[in-house]
Each structure stands twice: as structure tokens, then as C-alpha cells.
Amino acid sequence: MKLYRSEKGIILEQDGRFVLSKHSDWDALVNQPNLHTVLQKEFESADTLVEKPEKLLAPLGTQEVWAAGVTYFRSREARMEESKESGAAVFYSKVYEAERPELFFKSTPSRVAEPGGKVLIRRDSKWNVPEPELTLFINSQHEIAGYTIGNDMSSRDIEGENPLYLPQAKCYDRSAAIGPCLWVPKSPIDPDAKINMSIERNWKTVFSGQISINQMKRKHGELVEFLTREMSFPKGAYLMTGTCLVPDNNFTLQVGDIIHIDIEGIGRLSNIVDMRS
Template identity: 45%
Template sequence: MRIIRFLQDQKAVLAAVSDDEKVFVLPHNDLLELVKVADDKGVTPLEVVQVMIADQLPIATSLGELELLVPIEAPEVWAAGVTYEKSKEARNYEATGGKLDATTFYDKVYDAKRPEIFFKSTLARTKGPDQEVYIRTDSNWQIPEPELGLIINHKGKVIGYTAGNDMSSRDIEGENPLYLPQAKIWKHSCSIGPAVRLAETVIDPYSFEITCRIYRDNEQVFEGKASTGQLKRKFDELVSYLVKDNEIFDGTVLLTGTCIVPPNEFTLADGDLIEIEISDIGILKNPVKSQVNKAISTSK
């Protein structure tokens, strides 16, 4: 069972999506409200949804025709880095100016007990399905980072899973590790969606298949595939470090790292389209916009 939000008559509507793609409207404002109802009753969110839709007909509009919003308005988005071997190799390449098989402090992070966790986005900066993500104006090497996102409550309990795009400036991060916040955080630099897969409906969270496709001028220029089974670290390990001595808010998203990296000579361009597909969750699509071109068009 997946949970979505869509726009209808200028209002956000919460809905459940069955595995056969039928959409059922729910009488709640957001996922957190649904979770609270379940907690108060001592049942799972899935059980609450099943009771709500038992005697309800699905809406006539198909899932593909809905104007989807971010599935949850996350107060904060955090991210974990160097959690896959491919990510470690890419970071080493950046940090050494393009040396193959180089070793750096990223190897130490990969093998260390403490994971790398950094702040990624706020509610205002986080975009949803079909909304534009931006290219940073002072970077010449930008890529998407397709990642599985954990939706957690203030205690660190995983409520559900979603797809996330951790936009990254490889040249800025590679220049100096202290530049990481600038390489990760800017306007429209993060997106999540299109749905939240309820945690209790996932048998094995390490079996999610992740695919990233990039299109330019209506032609596919990149495709990469990975699985959460390739993760070096476990989800509870990442969450435990995030919540340790920290104040975490209900609905926080923790992106768990990427194992899909485009070729080193590739960089995103204005007009590209990014698709991040995660099995049993859906496809997160975001067009790419250059802020330089946006500023020019606005001034005309």
C-alpha cells in the first residue's frame, strides 16, 4: 500500500494507492495524521487504511492523471553519504582531481563505525513529482543522486519509504570536503516522491531496485541500476546516528545514499529530465532548470 498527496480544486488530498493502482481518498490531511490515528488505536497505519477503504470505491481518475504533490511535507531532509562502494569510488575520483583507483579520507568514512550524515533540505527547498530541480550557477559538474528515503518519526521509527533525488555538485565537493554544504544545499536541490510505501507492507527493505534515467532532447542519455542490497550499512544504523543527541521531527526524511553515478564526463544541462524509479514505490520525475537561463528569461 502506498500513500500519495495530489492537488484537487486547489487543495491537497491524501489518498491510498493499492498494488493494482486504484486510488482511494482518505479522510486525513497528511500521512502523519494517519499515523497518529493508528498509534492511538494501537494498530498499524495499513490496518487503518484497510478499514477506511473497505467499503469505498476508487476514484475515477487514474493515478497517472493526478497532479501529485510531495507525499509528505518533511520538515527536514537529511542524507547519508558514502554508504555504497560506488559512491566511495566517485568521491575519491572527485577529491583527487580525476585519479582512478585513488584512495582518500572517503575510504576511511566508508570503513568507519560512524557514518557520514549531513543536512540536506528543508520543507521550502524540497520539491515533489514533476517540479523543477535547479542547477547550481557556480558549478560545472552536476548530477542527480537517486536514493531510497526513510520516513521517520521523532523517535527514529521508520514509517515508510520514498524515492529521493539528492542533487550534487561534484566539482564543489571535490575541491574541498568542507564545501559539502554548498555542494548539496541550494534552491530546488532536493526532491522526493511520488509516494510513500508504508513500512509494514515491505517484507525486505534491502531488496528495493533503484533505476535512474536521464533524458536530453527526448532521448535517453543515461541509465543506471542498483539495489539497496548493495548498501554497506543498515538502515537502523544510519537512523541511530541521526537521532543520537539530536532533535528529530515527525516526518523527517533520511536519504540513504546512492549507488548510481553517471559517467565522470557527464553533467546535467538545462532541459534534462530525471527519472528515479524504485520498485514498489514509483517513478519520481523532475525536469532540470538552469538558474542562469531562468534569470535571463525572467528579465526579458
């Protein structure tokens, strides 16, 4: 079952059929126990089909967005490479092997970019990349209730200069995008599910890559346990689970680039790159 937010309300999708939900409060709906069963019953009781909305909103209400780092080997290598001149490479190697994961705050809801909307690159950075990430929805009971696609925009030169600059490299307006939907399956996502990312520039593909989520070193439940160990989330939260596809070091995003991220079972999240003048 897929759950969309639109200007017309909350939309449910199953097998290519769409219905308008009777619920108007996103936070209340997604935090209901046994969410898949709740949505299934509502879908089956609906008597009118609707068209898929052309314009989608980000699938969140008042949820914060958090992120995990260095959860894939390739991410470990990339972080070590960008920070070798600062002498901080050893910290990324250590956190990859450590029991405690790297977790950081990514975005408030108001700063999140919607599907099809603009993501920003920083004016004071010369090395900007997208990071495609499977994103967990954690409900108020600290359960993984669904999944979406996340784009963790990052300024690699800023983080590489000094790890203490990570909040500036990661957290700014429209540095996060999630969507297109909240996918609420009956069972956990297939560990062999593929993540694909492509970047278009002037109608040409300048980057493409694919990886399976089973390449992640950490378990989803492990990340959730650390995030919720000393924090409550009364309305739930989103957790990006780490990057897996990293463009080469000579690549940086440009204004006008189009980023496509696909995850099996969820769909496609597309965003256009922009920068404030």
C-alpha cells in the first residue's frame, strides 16, 4: 500500500488504483498501530476511484528527518577520501566498525523538498552531491511502519575540511527530499531490493549507478534502536539509512541537473537542482 500527500488530500494506492482517504490528519493516520491493516481496510471499503495526483507533496506532516552515515563500505571510502587532508579520515573508518552508528539531524519538515521540486546546493561550496537513501518511517511507538526514498544532499568539501562542519554540509534549506510516497508493505522490504540513481544534465546522463540495500553493514532495527534510545518522537520520524551510490570525486552537481532515485517497491523520486542567487 502506498500513501501520498497531495493538495487534494491523502491518497491511497494499491495495484495502480487510487482512492481518496477519509483521513485529513497525516500525523494521526501514519501513527496508527498496524498501519498496513488500517490502510488495507480503508482501501477495500472505498467506493470511488480517483486519478493519481499530478502534483505531490512530501509525504510527511510534522515529522523530523534524521540520517545515518557511513553505513555502507563505499560511503566509508568516500568519507575517508574527502577528509584525508584534514586528518579526519580515521574517524570514518572507526565509526564504520564501531557498535554505535553515526546519526545526525537532517531537516525540519518545512525545509524538505517535495517530489518534482527543487533541491538546493550551497553557494559557499564547490563540491555538492546527492546521496540516494532508503528512508525508514518510524512511528511514535518506535516501530518501522513504512519506507520512502530520501535524497541527502551534501557539500563534501565542507564536511571534508572539518568533521565538525557536518551540520553545515548537511543541513540547510531544501537539502533533503523525500517521496514520492510512504510505502507501507505487509512485510519488511526485500533486502535484495535495488537502489538506482541517475543524474541528467542538458538531456544527457552524467551519472548512473545501482546497488542492493543488502550491502548495508548495519541493520535497520539497529539504527532505529540507537536513534530512539534517548529520544521520543510523538509524531514519528524519518530516518535516512546512509548513502550507497557516490559519484566520482571529480563530479559536482550543477544548477539545472535532474536527479532521479528509484527504489524497488517504492517508486521514483525526482528533483531539480538549484542555487540561491
